[in-house]
Amino acid sequence: MPIHEKSLIRPENLRTHEKLTIDGVDVSGHWSTFIESRVITDYNEALEAEIAALPGGENIHRCWQCGSCTNSCTVNAIEPRFNPRYWIYLIRMGLESELLRDKDIIWQCVSCHKCTYACPRDVVPEGVMKATAHWLEMKGHTATSPSMHFDREFTEQVVARGRIEDVEVLRGFFKRTRQPLMQDWLVEIAWRIAKRLPVKWGLKSAFSLLRKPRTRGWAKARRAIEDYIHAQEEEHEKALHIGKPQSRPRAANENAPVSRPSAAE
Amino acid sequence: MSKPILIVGGGPAGLAAAHALGSIGQKTVLVEKADRLGGAPILTGYAKLVPSGQWAKDAIGGMVARVEANPAVTVRKSAIVKTFSGQPGAFTATLSDGAIIEASAAILTTGFTHFDSVNKPEWGFGTFPDVVTTSQVEQMISSGRGVRCPSDGRKPKRVAILLCVGSRDRQIGREWCSKICCTVSANMAMEIREELPDCHVYIYYMDIRTFGLYESDYYWKSQEEFKVKYIKARIAEVTSDGKQLIVKGEDTLVKRPITIPFDMVVHAIGMDPNVDNMTLSAVFGVDLHRHGYIARKDAYGAMGATSRTGVFVAGAAAGPETIDDSIAQAHAAAMSALAAGRNQILQAAE
Numbered sequence: 001m002p003i004h005e006k007s008l009i010r011p012e013n014l015r016t017h018e019k020l021t022i023d024g025v026d027v028s029g030h031w032s033t034f035i036e037s038r039v040i041t042d043y044n045e046a047l048e049a050e051i052a053a054l055p056g057g058e059n060i061h062r063c064w065q066c067g068s069c070t071n072s073c074t075v076n077a078i079e080p081r082f083n084p085r086y087w088i089y090l091i092r093m094g095l096e097s098e099l100l101r102d103k104d105i106i107w108q109c110v111s112c113h114k115c116t117y118a119c120p121r122d123v124v125p126e127g128v129m130k131a132t133a134h135w136l137e138m139k140g141h142t143a144t145s146p147s148m149h150f151d152r153e154f155t156e157q158v159v160a161r162g163r164i165e166d167v168e169v170l171r172g173f174f175k176r177t178r179q180p181l182m183q184d185w186l187v188e189i190a191w192r193i194a195k196r197l198p199v200k201w202g203l204k205s206a207f208s209l210l211r212k213p214r215t216r217g218w219a220k221a222r223r224a225i226e227d228y229i230h231a232q233e234e235e236h237e238k239a240l241h242i243g244k245p246q247s248r249p250r251a252a253n254e255n256a257p258v259s260r261p262s263a264a265e
Numbered sequence: 266m267s268k269p270i271l272i273v274g275g276g277p278a279g280l281a282a283a284h285a286l287g288s289i290g291q292k293t294v295l296v297e298k299a300d301r302l303g304g305a306p307i308l309t310g311y312a313k314l315v316p317s318g319q320w321a322k323d324a325i326g327g328m329v330a331r332v333e334a335n336p337a338v339t340v341r342k343s344a345i346v347k348t349f350s351g352q353p354g355a356f357t358a359t360l361s362d363g364a365i366i367e368a369s370a371a372i373l374t375t376g377f378t379h380f381d382s383v384n385k386p387e388w389g390f391g392t393f394p395d396v397v398t399t400s401q402v403e404q405m406i407s408s409g410r411g412v413r414c415p416s417d418g419r420k421p422k423r424v425a426i427l428l429c430v431g432s433r434d435r436q437i438g439r440e441w442c443s444k445i446c447c448t449v450s451a452n453m454a455m456e457i458r459e460e461l462p463d464c465h466v467y468i469y470y471m472d473i474r475t476f477g478l479y480e481s482d483y484y485w486k487s488q489e490e491f492k493v494k495y496i497k498a499r500i501a502e503v504t505s506d507g508k509q510l511i512v513k514g515e516d517t518l519v520k521r522p523i524t525i526p527f528d529m530v531v532h533a534i535g536m537d538p539n540v541d542n543m544t545l546s547a548v549f550g551v552d553l554h555r556h557g558y559i560a561r562k563d564a565y566g567a568m569g570a571t572s573r574t575g576v577f578v579a580g581a582a583a584g585p586e587t588i589d590d591s592i593a594q595a596h597a598a599a600m601s602a603l604a605a606g607r608n609q610i611l612q613a614a615e
């Protein structure tokens with residue numbers, strides 16, 4: 001439901017008592033239905049600072065709530081609950097519990113950047129969506145998303161060897177997301193490609209898969225990149241007040257189920 | 266040379282008119298009710314002005330010094346005009362101090378009166394000491410004391426600025442926008458953040474009217490560089506839980522009621538018509554606008570003309586106005602008055 005059509009009374013805010021007597025009057029059942037207050041009783045200034053500390057979130061404080069991002073959004077067109085304007089507001093006011101209600105939708109941003117080009121204040125809402133998804137994951141509110149798994153597999157290969165092997169990226173991705181490698185559609189693609197590919201190429205990629213070649217002289221670059229990544233990670237964890245034990249959310253979440261689109265909800 | 270031109274009110278507009286006429290050798294008599302020249306920025310004690318960033322005491326103080334040193338200007342402080350008669354080229358005014366002035370024309374630069382927040386009791390002014398007005402915060406800054414809660418002198422950690430206090434409100438008969446308070450509030454929010462970086466400033470608005478170039482220099486800058494937060498809500502009530510102020514209203518963007526604790530609440534007060542306008546209208550025989558300001562005769566005729574030929578108006582006397590526009594209007598009215606004193610009517614757009 002788009003937020004402007006949202007019911008003011010949420011089912012979970014209804015409180016009904018099976019047995020209740022007030023001042024001698026029996027108000028059991030429907031008569032004792034109370035609605036929990038929707039009043040916002042405080043702002044939490046820390047939430048905006050946390051999102052702003054993550055890459056993409058830097059300009060969140062510029063937002064003036066015009067709604068251009070939501071209006072132009074690809075995902076909003078098919079999932080009306082996907083509302084960047086609204087989440088930006090929740091973050092700015094520090095309404096964390098409200099934000100968490102939408103934690104399984106936020107990461108669905110497809111990074112098309114339509115919002116980036118529509119935003120009159122250069123907030124870069126796409127970046128804010130990315131930062132927010134990142135924040136949700138770092139705080140342990142969501143499991144690692146499939147695209148995040150993919151990015152990590154890709155990045156780790158690049159960092160390790162200065163290059164990737166397509167097949168290995170796919171294999172790693174399926175492993176991380178606990179999917180079988182032998183998927184019908186994939187086998188079909190591989191088969192069709194193999195039929196048309198010169199034999200020489202097939203041999204070359206099989207060889208690469210086994211030998212895992214590196215970019216020449218990569219070691220130095222690798223150290224520099226790793227240092228940078230670690231420095232960044234530490235900075236982000238500090239900004240989010242996350243202690244060391246939680247500092248490898250990847251490992252911690254490895255066994256968690258992978259979140260999937262929930263359009264049917 | 267003809268008779269002097271009478272200028273009533275020694276604020277930015279009156280000072281500008283006296284200076285403009287004095288600089289071409291035209292004699293003027295500047296009548297000011299208060300015991301000092303300078304108008305609202307000096308009498309109230311504003312801090313740094315929009316858009317120059319200069320301290321009011323320097324910028325407007327400079328105008329005062331210039332006028333007081335001008336031999337063509339006769340200044341009469343602590344005086345008002347009691348009677349005014351005659352026609353263009355030959356007016357006679359009597360002052361409260363007994364002086365009689367022959368004048369060829371007159372310019373009313375009598376300015377405005379600050380809205381008195383006591384007239385909106387639901388917003389807590391006069392009940393809770395930490396509810397203050399923009400005028401008071403200007404004074405805290407210009408005096409060098411800094412922004413402090415009046416109740417106990419502590420530095421506020423969270424400040425709310427409520428816009429449109431005494432403007433845009435039919436309940437209290439004020440159907441105008443005071444034009445400058447959005448920009449003044451954005452400027453003030455930045456000054457607070459500058460002095461107290463740990464203090465969060467929230468501005469509650471219905472619309473943000475930082476017109477023209479003030480958009481980027483005040484509204485955007487306050488958000489982008491100073492992280493001032495803007496919330497679309499017209500506050501219903503300011504109360505207290507005994508420790509802090511509680512601001513109640515509806516956050517219209519998330520459709521949720523709010524009751525938020527604050528250390529200090531600032532009313533961005535509007536510019537009422539001068540409380541003297543009924544008297545001024547009777548003495549000078551000029552019509553008032555239906556909201557109580559001195560009415561302009563038309564938009565494109567003689568600049569600053571009122572319903573009475575030979576009597577002109579400029580600045581906040583004719584409606585909410587900024588200092589720079591008050592000054593520009595005063596120059597235009599000075600030109601009109603000069604021509605009228607010579608029995609010419611100078612149409613601006615003929």
Ligand SMILES: Cc1cc2nc3c(=O)[nH]c(=O)nc-3n(C[C@H](O)[C@H](O)[C@H](O)COP(=O)(O)OP(=O)(O)OC[C@H]3O[C@@H](n4cnc5c(N)ncnc54)[C@H](O)[C@@H]3O)c2cc1C
Pocket residue numbers: 273274275276277278279296297298299302303304305306308311313314315316344345346374375376377378379399400403445449534535536539541545579580581582586587588589591
């Ligand atoms: C809180 C606040 C902050 C502001 N900050 C800014 C700012 O930063 N920048 C800006 O451009 N504008 C600002 N303004 C607006 C600014 O105050 C006005 O634009 C300006 O004062 C108008 O000048 P004026 O000469 O027309 O009137 P006034 O400044 O009101 O001067 C009128 C003069 O006439 C005198 N007078 C009144 N009645 C009589 C009478 N019957 N006989 C004789 N004399 C009389 C008064 O004593 C006064 O000296 C602010 C306004 C407010 C309320």
Ligand code: SF4
Pocket residue numbers: 069072073074075076084108109110111112113114115116125126129
């Ligand atoms: S980048 Fe994300 S938030 Fe922006 S328009 Fe595309 S899907 Fe919507």
Ligand code: SF4
Pocket residue numbers: 062063064065066067068069070084085088118119120121122123124125
């Ligand atoms: S388009 Fe930009 S300014 Fe408008 S609501 Fe979206 S992020 Fe905010």
Ligand code: SF4
Pocket residue numbers: 428429430432433441442443444445446447448472473474533535
């Ligand atoms: S300038 Fe802004 S605060 Fe002042 S009356 Fe107009 S809208 Fe309200």
